[in-house]
Amino acid sequence: MDRRNFLKSGLIGAGAGTLAAGTALANNTIPKEVPEWSQILGAGVDVEPYGLPSPHEAHVRRRNVEWLTASPESSINFTPLQDLSGIITPNGLHFERHHGGVAEVDPNEHRLLIHGLVDKPLVFTLEDIKRFLPVSRFYFVECAANGGMEWRGAQLNGCQFTHGMISCCQYTGVMLSTLLNEVGIKPKGKWILAEGADSAGMNRTIPMEKALDDCMIVYAQNGEALRPAQGYPMRLLVPGFEGNMSVKWIRRLEIGDMPWFAREETSKYTDLLEDGKARMFTWVQDANSIITTPSPEKVMKHKGYNVITGLAWSGRGAIKGVDISLDGGRNWEPAQLEDPVLPKCLTRFYYPWDWQGDGKLIQSRAYDDSGYVQPTFAKQREERGLNSIYHNNSIHTWEVKPNGEVENVQLA
Numbered sequence: 001m002d003r004r005n006f007l008k009s010g011l012i013g014a015g016a017g018t019l020a021a022g023t024a025l026a027n028n029t030i031p032k033e034v035p036e037w038s039q040i041l042g043a044g045v046d047v048e049p050y051g052l053p054s055p056h057e058a059h060v061r062r063r064n065v066e067w068l069t070a071s072p073e074s075s076i077n078f079t080p081l082q083d084l085s086g087i088i089t090p091n092g093l094h095f096e097r098h099h100g101g102v103a104e105v106d107p108n109e110h111r112l113l114i115h116g117l118v119d120k121p122l123v124f125t126l127e128d129i130k131r132f133l134p135v136s137r138f139y140f141v142e143c144a145a146n147g148g149m150e151w152r153g154a155q156l157n158g159c160q161f162t163h164g165m166i167s168c169c170q171y172t173g174v175m176l177s178t179l180l181n182e183v184g185i186k187p188k189g190k191w192i193l194a195e196g197a198d199s200a201g202m203n204r205t206i207p208m209e210k211a212l213d214d215c216m217i218v219y220a221q222n223g224e225a226l227r228p229a230q231g232y233p234m235r236l237l238v239p240g241f242e243g244n245m246s247v248k249w250i251r252r253l254e255i256g257d258m259p260w261f262a263r264e265e266t267s268k269y270t271d272l273l274e275d276g277k278a279r280m281f282t283w284v285q286d287a288n289s290i291i292t293t294p295s296p297e298k299v300m301k302h303k304g305y306n307v308i309t310g311l312a313w314s315g316r317g318a319i320k321g322v323d324i325s326l327d328g329g330r331n332w333e334p335a336q337l338e339d340p341v342l343p344k345c346l347t348r349f350y351y352p353w354d355w356q357g358d359g360k361l362i363q364s365r366a367y368d369d370s371g372y373v374q375p376t377f378a379k380q381r382e383e384r385g386l387n388s389i390y391h392n393n394s395i396h397t398w399e400v401k402p403n404g405e406v407e408n409v410q411l412a
């Protein structure tokens, strides 16, 4: 936060001899005590060939919700957004969503078949895929059910649980358009069935326009091979669309002239409206945002200077701005976005405020470069009714209490 912006936001605290944080030295002398870790040799370089976080960070972990876990093989766990900095999700903290457990795929035996309405059906090994010109891009992956438990009341008191079905990584692979060019799509080929090699054989239909635009077959995530839970050795990545379409352990792409109307795009991943009709093929993850600090997990500890921070994203493009309200949506002020601000990627925002120990209803509202503005809770329910599970992206409210605790609340 540079000083000019800090002053512009009308806050006081830094400057004029007031500390934002830190402790003044007694008599200007530094402490004499030398801690134990400074007096003995540390561990050698070969102790841990694959590095792990400090044991003091053991609380930073994925968590699940018991009543959402029918069986561990068909379940979900959540990314601890409240404990992350910047925009990248470490691979070990990427949320997991499996329909038939984590497939244990042998990368040497795995094959990707592309067939159907093509000139020349082809089978690719992992080695084949890696011979193409690689592309590395930053994208979020978000389950359509992220925030879904909020439709019927504020049921979960934690940012990890209300919004943790999202992650953001740098993905490396080959553009799907490159592979489709190799097989040659027949003019009638307008849809692609994507199928996984897991026991669920999970499949979805992808429109050709999207496939040729920015879809990728990825094999690396944040610089290393995909983790087994994320689809090792290869997954389809459909940027900005609901996570369900990014088929893991991808083994087959069939080109057709119609959508397949697969289970995951008819019975599931559709939204039943009040009039009995259902929204279908609602692929895009609309603009959304969440304040990660303060949050139920990150309570207020200090009066005076504080920084509200959080994440915003849009499946339509780049985040254009994030506004913050401290009074339940009556007044709004812009937050500062941190570079890089990339399309279909998480964007970090900051908003300094002077907290005097009073109760507040804090919210963030994102808008993207398509002109789309994150809707209020009331507006989204007015449009969609109460039957939905998926695609809840309404403005979220945290109640900051005078004692510093933070609670998940919903404003009618």
Ligand SMILES: Nc1nc2c(c(=O)[nH]1)N[C@H]1C(S)=C(S)[C@@H](COP(=O)(O)O)O[C@H]1N2
Pocket (backbone or CB within 6 Å): 094, 095, 096, 097, 098, 099, 100, 141, 142, 143, 144, 195, 196, 197, 198, 200, 201, 202, 229, 230, 231, 242, 243, 244, 245, 246, 247, 248, 249
């Ligand atoms: N083959 C296969 N692909 C899949 C799934 C699955 O169960 N099997 N789950 C989907 C769902 S619903 C989501 S939200 C994302 C989750 O990706 P992640 O587990 O890497 O977070 O993968 C999608 N791809």
Ligand SMILES: [Mo]
Pocket (backbone or CB within 6 Å): 097, 142, 143, 144, 145, 243, 244
């Ligand atoms: Mo999902």
